[in-house]
Amino acid sequence: MPGLTNYPPFPDNVPTHPLLVVDYELLKAGDEEEINTFWTAATTLGFWYMKNHGADELVSEMFDMGEETMDLPFEEKMKFEQGDDGMSFGYKAPGANATDETGARDTVEFINISQDDALAFPTPVHRTYPSTATARMEHTIRPFIQHSVAVNRTLMEILGKRLGFREGTLAQLHGLDETSGSEARCIRNPPRPGGISEEKAALGAHTDFGSMTFLHNRLGGLQVMPPGSDRWQYIKPIPGHAVCNLGDAMYIFSGGILKSNFHRVVPAPGAQAVLPRWSLAMFTRPGDSVVLRALTEESSMVADAVASAPERSIFGSDQTSKEWFARRIKYQRTKNQKGPQTWRQSRGTEHRPDAA
Numbered sequence: 001m002p003g004l005t006n007y008p009p010f011p012d013n014v015p016t017h018p019l020l021v022v023d024y025e026l027l028k029a030g031d032e033e034e035i036n037t038f039w040t041a042a043t044t045l046g047f048w049y050m051k052n053h054g055a056d057e058l059v060s061e062m063f064d065m066g067e068e069t070m071d072l073p074f075e076e077k078m079k080f081e082q083g084d085d086g087m088s089f090g091y092k093a094p095g096a097n098a099t100d101e102t103g104a105r106d107t108v109e110f111i112n113i114s115q116d117d118a119l120a121f122p123t124p125v126h127r128t129y130p131s132t133a134t135a136r137m138e139h140t141i142r143p144f145i146q147h148s149v150a151v152n153r154t155l156m157e158i159l160g161k162r163l164g165f166r167e168g169t170l171a172q173l174h175g176l177d178e179t180s181g182s183e184a185r186c187i188r189n190p191p192r193p194g195g196i197s198e199e200k201a202a203l204g205a206h207t208d209f210g211s212m213t214f215l216h217n218r219l220g221g222l223q224v225m226p227p228g229s230d231r232w233q234y235i236k237p238i239p240g241h242a243v244c245n246l247g248d249a250m251y252i253f254s255g256g257i258l259k260s261n262f263h264r265v266v267p268a269p270g271a272q273a274v275l276p277r278w279s280l281a282m283f284t285r286p287g288d289s290v291v292l293r294a295l296t297e298e299s300s301m302v303a304d305a306v307a308s309a310p311e312r313s314i315f316g317s318d319q320t321s322k323e324w325f326a327r328r329i330k331y332q333r334t335k336n337q338k339g340p341q342t343w344r345q346s347r348g349t350e351h352r353p354d355a356a
Contacts, residue, residue, distance in 0.1 A: 010220050010236050011270030017224055017233035021049040021241065028154060038155075039162050042246060046259035047224060049241040053151055056240065058144040059216045062280050065140050066186030068132040069111050080130050082112070084333045086326030088181060089114040089126050094190075097332045100205075101343035105334055108189045108265070115149065115182035118142045125179060145184050148282035149176070152212040155244070156284075163254055164299035170253070174211065178287035181210060181325040189221070189277040192267035205264040206347070208247035209325050210285030215243045219268040219277045224261055234269060249286050255294040255305035255315055288322035 020041040026034035041048035069077070074093075082090045089112050095105040113133060116125040121137045128134070133141065153171055160170040174180070205225070215222075222243065223232040235243055251260040268277050286292070294315035296303040306315045317324075330336055331346035 007219060007275065008271035010234075010272065014220075014269045015231060015233045016236050017045075017226055019045070019047055019049045019235060019243070021051060023052050024050050024054070024151065024154075025052040027158060035158060035162075038158065042159055042258050044259060045224065045226060046246040046251075046261040047235070047263075048244055049238060050244050051241050053214075053242050055144070055147055055151070055214075055216070055242070058140070058147055059280055061136070061140040062144050062184070062186055063218075063278055065133060065136045066111060066188065066278065066280065068136075069130050069186070070109060070188045072130055072132060077109075077130060080111075080128070082329075084330065084335045086330035087126070088112050088325070088329045089117065089183060091130065096334055098334050098337050098343060098346075101340040103334065103337045103343075107192075108187055110185050110187040112183045112185045113137075113141050113145070115145050115176075115184070116179050118145045118184070119176065141184060145282065148184070148214045149182075149284065152214055152282065152284040156212055156250070159250070159254075159258060163257065163295075164301050165295065166298060169295070169298055170211075173253070173286045173290050174284060175287055178289060180287045181283070181285040181321065183283055183285075185281045185283065187277075187279045187281070189265065189267070189279075191274050191276055205262050207251075207260045207262055208245060208283065209249075209328055210247040210283050210321075211249040211253075212284045213245045213247060214282040214284075215245070216280045217243060217277075218279070219272045219275060220270075221265050221268045221272075221277050222263060222279075223266060224263045227259075227261070232264070232266075235263075247283070247285070249292060249321065252292050252314055252317070253295050253302075255296065255302040256309055257302065257305050285325065286321040288320060290321045292317050292319055292321055292324055 020037050022038045023034055027038060077091045080091045082088060082092050092110050094107050094109045097106045099106050111133060114126045118137060118141050156170040217237045220234050220237055222235045224235060225232050246258050246260050248260045250258045267273050294302055294306045296306055306312055328346050331342050336342060
């Protein structure tokens with residue numbers, strides 16, 4: 001359960017990948033050593049632990065909201081289902097998404113709350129939500145989203161400065177005055193003692209769709225495949241530390257300098273597998289009208305990276321963030337699966353050899 005504090009220990013006999021740890025308070029203060037560590041993480045794996053982020057109390061309240069929502073009758077939750085047309089906001093039932101090109105179904109259920117809807121509440125921008133979410137919109141969901149937005153924008157601005165962008169460039173691309181795919185997601189995956197086969201991984205291998213992910217886990221299950229490796233490795237959850245990662249938009253804006261790495265979610269390992277696995281994420285994504293292309297005019301570093309890239313097509317795309325995101329959401333839905341080509345359309349990273 002989300003409120004539990006004494007979980008079975010994460011096992012010491014599974015392969016794990018160490019992440020660099022950054023201190024958010026030191027980053028905000030402009031500590032150069034901490035910024036160097038952050039830059040290293042962002043340009044190698046694209047994942048890092050972050051401490052002193054100030055969100056722990058809000059995270060606990062969001063997990064309570066998630067539990068209250070998942071405890072609703074299935075028929076009630078389905079009144080707020082995402083649908084099959086490319087909208088991400090709302091409830092997603094177990095099995096609604098494919099996890100690979102064979103059409104294998106996922107096992108997770110989650111509720112996505114649009115940043116736009118939370119900030120404009122009680123006026124709907126995209127849709128309405130279950131009563132459990134509505135009841136907590138002002139005092140739980142909105143504060144969590146506002147805090148997460150501030151964290152993600154701070155991190156993006158630090159990276160933008162290192163890339164040579166003008167101050168505020170990335171903030172403008174993620175402005176709150178335009179609708180976007182930014183959302184908070186609370187996820188429940190059922191307990192799976194004994195694990196599952198590779199073919200039935202809870203969430204298929206993927207890169208994240210947007211710019212920055214602020215993730216909170218209580219149990220293991222998140223895995224990454226480091227560049228140059230063919231083995232999945234667990235990311236060990238550490239109390240008080242968020243797991244943060246970059247998404248494909250930052251990969252594109254930076255000409256591939258910043259990394260958006262493949263990851264997946266499988267059942268928690270060892271004794272943790274007997275419990276439901278809960279996680280909470282804030283996905284910050286560019287404004288709907290933002291064209292996903294490398295910002296070569298903003299930075300000679302980015303221009304040089306694009307010039308030397310073996311495959312440049314993604315860096316000159318004319319797709320907007322809204323078009324790109326909706327395509328990925330639509331074609332990962334089980335009902336839209338029509339074979340391997342449909343699956344590839346859901347990836348959004350067809351230009352990358354490691355996305356095959």
